[in-house]
Amino acid sequence: MPEDPTRKPQARSCSYETDEDGLAHWTEAHADAWIGLLETHKQLTRALDAELTAKHGLSLSALELLARLAAADDRQMHLTALAGASGLSLSRVSRIIGMLEERKLVDRHACPADARAVHAQINGDGLALVRTAQATHFASVQAMFFDQLGESEIQTLAQVFGRFAPRSAAACDTGDER
């Protein structure tokens, strides 16, 4: 149900093309690839986030943090580690965790080994929520994105984007500090 308001036929336009002026030698494929990436991300992200918010009251970022906690060693991580893994700023992580704590989805307790640090730990309710939320989320991503792609295309995307995002690529784990 990601309806799309403001959709117009549209003419040809070209916004992104300085062209012959002497500097960018972008082919149409370049423009399609780059602008398409931007557009696609915008569309999918909006729809997914809206769905997630409506059904589970979680933003995409909150789900990511919850998911990382769920996958972590003792279901807990330091905020800095979460920030590093997710690519969010520490301040954002701090606030999201604060919000999740208020909702009784995670607990925050001092790290015994370092008084400055905090362990954010997902609890039972959080774990339950993350599971159902991810279920619908995955299904949506599948339907909205992967179902429109061929197997080889997925391979190429994985290869390309894996090159840029060593961070999450794998995912995880956490061998990390703890």
Added chain:
Amino acid sequence: MPEDPTRKPQARSCSYETDEDGLAHWTEAHADAWIGLLETHKQLTRALDAELTAKHGLSLSALELLARLAAADDRQMHLTALAGASGLSLSRVSRIIGMLEERKLVDRHACPADARAVHAQINGDGLALVRTAQATHFASVQAMFFDQLGESEIQTLAQVFGRFAPRSAAACDTGDER
């Protein structure tokens, strides 16, 4: 110069993988493709936006609007058309145009044919700025993104994303103005 703070070695983990629970059958390639898309977009977008803001005082969205105006028929468009073309909400477009107007980069004047409507028209200063801004912007996208890709990969991306973003796809050309 897109330095990357908070970069950790990171191990294998999986945050995004419910796995065998019975619903998502995502392969690792799926995860790499999707999460990589998210990550890549986040990184590139942040770096590009920061650069654009620092050098020209324009956000990515503002540049897009300016570019679309520059490429439009009389260097002018209705706000609704701009919103539809860019995928931004009308309210955002209204405010961005307002900001650009204050900076004397565009003019806003009533549409003779429809008293409700407004024509946002880019002026000389705006045109000059958009050119230089796009020059550096294109160069950065080239360096940060395309230079890391092979020709066939670009083709695949163009093909894939063109499927999702009929909107901007076209682009351009440039027979542009002037």
Added chain:
DNA sequence: CAAAGATAGTTGCGGGCGCAACCTTCCGCG
């Protein structure tokens, strides 16, 4: 051991963004 510097988190602030409410102007139909 004490001071300088690094690190973990928190919070004030401002920017970007969309939704919904609102006004004005058009349009279509009785």
Added chain:
DNA sequence: CGCGGAAGGTTGCGCCCGCAACTATCTTTG
């Protein structure tokens, strides 16, 4: 002609986000 609904824009509001400033706690080193 007049009225109700649609469309173009604007603005109030609240969410998400990062930066910078600040506190508290290590860590390093003379």
